[in-house]
Amino acid sequence: MYFKNSVAAILVIFAIIIGAKTFFSNLIHVGYDDNLTVAQRIAPLGQVYLEGDIDVNAIKAPVKTAAKARSGEEVYTAVCASCHSVGVMNAPKFGNKADWAPRVERGIADLVKVSISGKGAMPPKGTCMDCSDDELKAAIEHMIK
Ligand code: HEC
Structure with missing residues (x-):
């Protein structure tokens, strides 16, 4: 009897937890994009280039447009x-x-x-x-x- 009651009690508690999770997860997901892949979600925000990773000489200095000379x-x-x-x-x-x-x-x-x-x-x-x-x-x- 005692055992049966505890199993029932545990089931009720689980039911409440799962119900609450389903209910609140909709709220929690506000502002969260489910369509992103895992790779996109965990992608780093930026990247660090170490010396030699890229050919710095290939990066062209911004071309300075010669302003028209003033008179x-x-x-x-x-x-x-x-x-x-x-x-x-x-x-x-x-x-x-x-x-x-x-x-x-x-x-x-x-x-x-x-x-x-x-x-x-x-x-x-x-x-x-x-x-x-x-x-x-x-x-x-x-x-x-
Ligand atoms: C803040 C004031 C001031 C401004 C602004 C100024 N000058 Fe002068 N400039 C002087 C003074 C004072 C002298 C006389 C210096 C001396 O003979 O000792 C002088 C002298 C000169 C001379 C003769 C230098 C020599 O060898 O005798 C030239 C050339 C000259 N200025 C060009 C310019 C030009 C070009 C500009 C603008 C781009 C200019 N100045 C703006 C004050 C100014």
Whole structure:
């Protein structure tokens, strides 16, 4: 009698557990994709490449698209004019022959060189850090006209 009751009790408990599992598993599965294969579920999120795993030389550096060079006037107006239009800190003024004549005598190549390295209160590249040498040269040619 005692034995029969315990078996019945165990069966009832199992029935409750299985019933509850079936009921709650639907809730638990929210947000869980049953259609994924086991391989997809346990796949790592990322991969580590060790030296030599891949040929790094085969990876091409992003091609730097050469931006269209700005004209001398554009560079001057955007950057150099803040000092060179009115002669801040004795900067040679735009189009002022007296200011530029002694400098032009040294040759445009030297002026480009000085404008790249800077000189006194003239900051390197006139603060136009992304200016190419040619753009600086064009800006100078625009100023000494
Ligand atoms: C912050 C102010 C400032 C800005 C901005 C500036 N300059 Fe100058 N620049 C000066 C000053 C000041 C001088 C005079 C330096 C000297 O003779 O000691 C000068 C001188 C020069 C000279 C003559 C250098 C020499 O050897 O005598 C050139 C060329 C020149 N600047 C080009 C440029 C160009 C090109 C730009 C823009 C891309 C520019 N500057 C922007 C202040 C500036």
